[in-house]
Amino acid sequence: MVDRGLLYQEWKQHQALFLVVFFLLFLSTPFSIINDYFSYQSCMEYYSNDCQFYFDYSLGGSLQFFWAPGVLLAIVQLGLDRSKGVLDFTLSLPYSRSQVYHTKFLMGGMVLVGAQLLGYLLSKLLFIFLQPGRVDFFDHYMIGSIVISLMAYALVMAAGAITGNIFAQLLTSFSVTILPFLILVLPVLNLEVIIGHEPFWHELFLERFPIVDNPIWQYIIPIIYVDPHWVQESKYILLIPAAMCMLFYLIGFFSFIYHPSERSGSFFLWKQLDRPIQVLVIILGVLAFGYAGYSTSQSLFGYVIGMIIGAIIGFLISYFAIYKKTKHL
Template sequence: MPDSGLLYKEWKQNKVALVITILVFILGNPLSILNMYLTYQGCVTGKENWVGPCVFSVDYLNSTFISVFWIWGVVLAVSQLGIERSKGYFDFTLSLPYTRGQIFNAKFLTGGMVIVIPQLIGYVLSVLLILFLKPDQAVYFHNYSLGMIIVSMLAYSLVMAGGALTGNIFAQLLVSFTVTILPFLVITLPAINMDILFGGRARFLDYPIPEWMQYIFPITYVIPNWVEDSPNYLVIPAVMSIIFYLIGYISFVKLSNERNGYFFLWKALDRPVQVIVIIIGILGFGYFGFATSESFAGYLLGMAAGALVGFFISYFAIYKKIKQL
């Protein structure tokens, strides 16, 4: 358990972000239900302007306030690591009489409690509101409300891991976003290019992705349709959250803070990541060139352009120090 002094320090340093997140998590779910109820009342009072019968349905497949709760996990992680590092507060934090492991766990515990407890409170308030308003049906209410806690923790732990590996906010967000689509970059994009090279005879794309596999794409959870499948699949983001926590913890403990402002804190990652970015640029622009021109010449031109774009983006992003605030 982290020292109470560290927890207090985290609270005071990030109080604005924490308070706003708590309020959003507590009120977001009940407000979603109230919004659906007011829409139903609008149908009842102005029925002549509506098509079909008026039904009070709590439907979490439609847009709700809680569908963007994952964003607040990102905000918290950026506030606790990216902003603190960019403002130079880390020198003070690391000078405190605590180990790096204690500091990271205090940050993670603070963020985790702010994500989980207010959402549970909002869930209980929403259950009471449903019992009071008595909707005709509640579609995916329990699965989505509770599942969103796991999804928010996934977003938080992912961006925390990105922040522990990188030296500025831009790098933290870019690395985190790349990981959210990483399965596409390492599986789907190469398969598309192989299919182009073999003239469609490779048949890599003829086999549908197994349903469970889409859940290793963190980007899947941005759209609420994941709730239609088995709730057992939520084990996958829960396990990924633990993995990202471990990556963040090990990175925070082992890596120094000396390269403040650079992309990666671990310099050994610079060159391999640059090569990967160039390869992704080649494959992505090659596919775009082929799709645009429907010719192999367009494919080759796209690959050449992708190599240049990938090189310059990776060079200026990775090797150029960003001025701190």
């Protein structure tokens, strides 16, 4: 499935980036532990009675943006490679498309997971050696950082397999991270504008769609994991980003195999997506600006004006983003 020669080529093409990402993820948490220890020692010299040496990862740890290296790797491995023509060269080699995608994903995944696992083991050794008073949520935080960084990596890789340039890859990735919120919340907010805030309608809606009133639904929104408050939740929460990681991987894999990968500069490599996505952007623009207009004026007139403005803005953004090709690097 993965050829060693292709794996070596991928390594040589992005060796510097892989090493930077690896050591960043590997050393960040152990370095922060050592730094906190020295801060504790300094405190003991002057305020020995008020110093405490413990670690609480309930609000996140040393690397708040642990998802960012995965995003960077995916942009370079697919978006930048396509824009520079490197992907065209790789696809011209005697390897199948599935081998190329598997190799890229395997290399990026090994860097992300391997670095964080080694950082986790080194941190555990430091805890044994330094003996802090307590360590809270560390295992959950480190496992979560691995899962969520892989989810972010798989998402941006999938976006890169669907789109034809880096801008499209980033915009599509960001849109997907907030799409569940837009699809679930915007219609509900607009429905409240239309039918009012009567308790009967509200209770009827929650009875028919109980997921809206369940706090667990927020975790199907990928961008929610940027805020590390998930660390304080149940460990089973991480099954959601793990499942999304598998979904994004499959989407990226099949898109890379069946869609054209040449650097045409188009927004979507599969042209059949252009019109449906444009319609979706316009609808979301209408709903978002319509509700904003109502919130500002507290009147249906402001609601209608907002919908008109949203339709125009949604059309312009979708038209120039989707139908305007970018130049090659």
